[in-house]
Amino acid sequence: MSENLTANLPEFLKTVNTRHLFTMRLDVKAGVIIGQTPNGFKRATVVTGGIFDGDRLSGIVLDGGTDWQLVRPDHSVMLDVRLNLKTTDGELISMAYKGIRTGAAEILKRVDAGEAVDPSTYYFRIIATFETASPSYSWLNNIIAIGIGSRGATGPTYSLFELL
Helix, strand or coil, X not given: CCCCCHHHCCHHHXXXXXXXXXXXXXXXXXXXXXXXXXXXXXXXXXXXXXXXXXXXCCEXXXXXXXXXXXXCCCCCEEEEEEXXXXXXXXXXXXXXXXXXXXXXXXXXXXHHCCCCXXXXXCEEEEEEXXXXXXXXXXXXXXXXXXXXXXXXXXXXXXXXXEEC
C-alpha cells in the first residue's frame, strides 16, 4: 500500500524557510592527531579566533574553541565543534555545531591541503545550536541554524541561516 503523505501535508510543512543569521570565518591551527580509531582517523584542531557578521549579531570568535574531526574511510570529514562568540556589544554566546565535509577524493585532498577550491564542488554543511545568558540574545537559545561552508588555507568560512 502506497500513500502520498506529502500531498496531504499543510503547505507550512512542505518547505523549509530560513533567514540569514551571520557569516563566520574561523582561524584554526593544527592540533592533536589521535590517529586511526575503530571509527576512522581522529584529529582535533584548535580554533584560535575569527569573526562573525550579520544583521542581528556580529563580533569575534574567541580563542580556545575545538574542532574535533573524524575522517571516515570514504574520506568524508565529520565535524564536532565548540566555540565561544563575543558580540560587538560584549555579550558571550556558546556555539556548538556538527557537520560533514565530503566530495570526490581528489577535491577533498586539495581542500585538506589548503588550496582554494570552488565550494560548489564539494558538500560542506553544518547544523548549529547556541547558548547564552544574555537577555539581548536569549532568542538564540531557541533556534537551530544550518550552514554552508567552504575551507580555506587558514580555516573555514560559513554562511549560517536560522531555520524559521
